[in-house]
Amino acid sequence: MRALTLITLLLISSLLPLFGQNDTIYFNRRGKSVKPGKKYEYKEATDATGVVTRITKDNTYTTKFKYQSGEIHGKYTEYSHKDSVELIGEYKEGLRVGEWQGFDLDKNLLYTESYLEGKIVLRKASDYSLSLYDSAETKNSNVTGDPQAWINFQRANFKIPAAVYKSGDEGALIYEFLVTTDGKACNINWINKNTAHPLFAQEVLMKTLQFQDFLITYKEGKRIVVRLETRLSFSMNKGK
Template structure:
């Protein structure tokens, strides 16, 4: 880490001098700004317009370069994709702002990408409600008036480690997207049938670059068969949301 932060600092300073649009702030564990990298626990990268006056995006990273938060701005208000990772709670939150307020569906997942619950907001930022995903392990609800318990969620065979290996071997970062500097977290929703087959693939966050959407869809389709969710030991059809991260 001693070599990483100075390298990053040099990179960001060079970008700042050349384009006047990126600034880097180092923070201690209490999020207090530091004047040097000494004692830095995390760092924040701020992206400005070409004149260096209006904030466009803000990213927060751990000292190990793990993305903890991403906020996009438009006309000085939060607008567009939002991402937050809590290492302490083991969760991540993904949603969309519009003119400074939360809109649409906001997902809270565990760090393996499995959805725990989601919140719905109207176009004015009013919360419609919080809904538990029925494929979450331990969820208790009713089915035709009978109390049931979901005992397992759909999963890739072999669990998160196997899924990570699959992505490493099969996910292709489009060259044209790399050349354009495109980055995104693409959220794919699909149906895991009770026989493990997959169908009904769609991108949830349509504001992401089209080339990255296609790459994410291609790799999820290629994953072929999953282990289905079960109710009391019996396989069922269930939806699955999973995120594919593209970072340069």
């Protein structure tokens, strides 16, 4: 009996390391887990402390964070090429909260962002980014390398609040902003929003901050910060 017990204990102890390991899990573009060998967009592995390392299929980005009750919770760090920190912030029950910071590959702070219940409400250029601003390179209208991408983004993401439809407002919303060296809008300034419904203006502000592919401008082989001006025309029919 003792021999059998000893053998059983030895067998269990030999299996513990296997059960203690955290296998890599693969996910498709919809965030659904797939079997190893299947087409995937990113993979995740969890260490003994609960830190999850997520790596994209092309190895472009690596992120580190923790889950709590199935949601990302706590400190979040995103790394790009050469393990440089590109983005750092905090999640609360799956939603971004508080201040976030974005960096370039040389560890220069590019901007700070503010989030409220998962929604971005502000992005401000850092002193470093402002030092790269070249007013002579101001652009109008052509806000992206592919103008259609901006139009498609508006159509897919701009949701007009019901109150705006009922107001029957029409006119133009004109605003300007700086574009950082990684193609993000910051320091948004309204040129004309008096004729726009405030809810529509807020929607435009938030969605502009969410767009990630504004035109990156180069001068003498180096990325610079530029000011862009854009205009959105709108016409609403009054609801019955």
